[in-house]
Amino acid sequence: MVTLKDIAEKAGVSSMTVSRVMNGKTGAVSQKTSERIKKIAQELGYVPNSSARALASRSSRLIAALLQEYDEDSNPLEDSYMSCFLGELALQIKKEGYDLMLHYVKDYSEITYSLKSWNVAGAVFIGMFDESIRKLQEDNHIPLIFTDSYSSIRSITNVGIDDYRGGELAAKYFLENGHKNLAFYGPEVLDNGVVMHRLRGFVTVLREAGVSLPPENFMDLDVKDLGGTLKKLCSGENPVTGIFTTADNCAYQIYSAAYRMGIRIPGDLSVIGFDDLNMSRLVTPGLTTVRQDIKKKAAVTCDLLMKNIKDPGAPAENIVLNVELVERESVRKR
Amino acid sequence: MVTLKDIAEKAGVSSMTVSRVMNGKTGAVSQKTSERIKKIAQELGYVPNSSARALASRSSRLIAALLQEYDEDSNPLEDSYMSCFLGELALQIKKEGYDLMLHYVKDYSEITYSLKSWNVAGAVFIGMFDESIRKLQEDNHIPLIFTDSYSSIRSITNVGIDDYRGGELAAKYFLENGHKNLAFYGPEVLDNGVVMHRLRGFVTVLREAGVSLPPENFMDLDVKDLGGTLKKLCSGENPVTGIFTTADNCAYQIYSAAYRMGIRIPGDLSVIGFDDLNMSRLVTPGLTTVRQDIKKKAAVTCDLLMKNIKDPGAPAENIVLNVELVERESVRKR
DNA sequence: TTGTAAGCGTTATCAA
DNA sequence: TTGATAACGCTTACAA
Secondary structure (H helix, E strand, O other): OOOHHHHHHHHOOOHHHHHHHHOOOOOOOOHHHHHHHHHHHHHHOOOOOHHHHHHHHOOOOEEEEEEEOOOOOOOHHHOHHHHHHHHHHHHHHHHOOOEEEEEEEOOHHHHHHHHHOOOOOEEEEEOOOHHHHHHHHHHOOOOEEEEOOOOOOOOOEEEEEOHHHHHHHHHHHHHHOOOOOEEEEEOOOOOOHHHHHHHHHHHHHHHHOOOOOOHHHEEEOOOOOHHHHHHHHOOOOOOOOEEEEOOHHHHHHHHHHHHHOOOOOOOOOEEEEEEOOOHHHHOOOOOEEEEEOHHHHHHHHHHHHHHHHHOOOOOOOEEEEOEEEEOOOOOOOO | OOOHHHHHHHHOOOHHHHHHHHOOOOOOOOHHHHHHHHHHHHHHOOOOOHHHHHHHHOOOOEEEEEEEOOOOOOOHHHOHHHHHHHHHHHHHHHHOOOEEEEEEEOOHHHHHHHHHOOOOOEEEEEOOOHHHHHHHHHHOOOOEEEEOOOOOOOOOEEEEEOHHHHHHHHHHHHHHOOOOOEEEEEOOOOOOHHHHHHHHHHHHHHHHOOOOOOHHHEEEOOOOOHHHHHHHHOOOOOOOOEEEEOOHHHHHHHHHHHHHOOOOOOOOOEEEEEEOOOHHHHOOOOOEEEEEOHHHHHHHHHHHHHHHHHOOOOOOOEEEEOEEEEOOOOOOOO
């Protein structure tokens, strides 16, 4: 391992001088020695020791990305939304010259460890961390950026989207196209702000149009027999003709189950998703969905992070990104 | 920040004693003091400073995951195979009590930085790093685990799958079902060992059966008009009836393009993918594909990593995992 | 413009 | 079973 001292000895200066050069503190070092030192560092293949830096400066160029780990078997990154967001975040953070640690966490102590152990400069919470936000903020005085949080705590920096509006857009589109008998497919609602708001927007527009969503039209993510349930919903006196899902991933499941049951999309059943993942252009028929701009979300997240790192007194901001309906072919038109 | 010293003072011992307790060096500390120290640490919310540890012990419990960054706009984690593998790896590594850094790298100096700067205990290379392996091994004396590498360097620890066999399986399945006029869709072959071997296995079996793959039946990933090309291939005197793709992701593109052009799958055109991503069960029709066990791959990768960390003298191993053909509905049967 | 000295939180080593 | 001391590689603060 090459250290500052190695370079210093070879250059016949003190290691402080080398340190200054390596940190671009030009102006504090003469042009000549600076060049010489740079050259030697290059030759020796010097790489600064980040641990030592973090220790001495009590700060690091490290960001922690925290993903909620629900259970041992499920892998958060299998969710395309998550992996896409994380990937974009990684890109942005690298661009800022920071490094990224990836932490799957399942309880408070794991979060604490992730933040404190490595002296991270800031952290991004991807997923749901609403319960522990207050305590997190008390215990850690570094920028904590939450995503898609609907915490009631106001002093929180969050990047989200207009979930409610997304639900509205979906409902409106269904109504415009003559769909009045609708259903919902998604995770259990109450413990998830995002889902709840999407659903509320959806239901509210329907209600205003005099359309109601009977309880039996709510399908839970772990319904035992999705195909059978769909079949039931789509038959009888007053068949369901449209389903709103809270994620494109869920819509793909509907596609599959519907196909198996001989339910045609959009002929017999229309579907609207949420997210607009890459795959949604590719499925057949193309999925009509509420689009969120994941790249922008990641970029904004990183911007907030940097801003808060540079200015620890920066006020809490809750940024809400727009959503839009992307019209493809999964809804039967009037 | 709570330090060993804080605990030591409160407990009336030296920080060395506390250090020993925190590192589970029981047997070197009396039962009584050990308990007392643990309790105080708990109360104070002590979290060990990993930077200091890394510095003092010249080793860290850190693993670097390196992803090849091709260009600024493309995001490696948008690829479901990558994100799935990374996710599983994260799970495994956490289980071993290690932390994970995620690095997008595009040249040698970035790799070097990733490995040296944080004193990582080991690294996993995801993607293609064949060119620089020799130099990497010379410059770094920590376990480096490669995945899907076909480097000619023999002293390399690698986890891969039997790509060649995968190609064979696909070809056999096509032949068994009477498909003799076939095509290939994938990235340019030469600069990618994985793709090349899949294709070779495929072509070899075909050749042995007296079937050849004319050059015009090779479609490049960035073909300008996939739909048009497909249409052309599937029409005329001797239409192509089957396409082998080197990734499920590519197969989904075929699905989409075929649908737009009115080409039915598998009626007019059969498709075989590679990977068996979750999505492949969900698309319509279900994708017949060569399955690789990504979870197992990640588990093996982590095992190798740990083995090599514990025993730096461990011999280089090239582990080749099996593949199998998963039969679904995307191939028209004889 | 450069250098000295101290210290960051921890572990290694040796001594008691 | 415990502690004192010296690192680890770097930065901060101050002095020259």
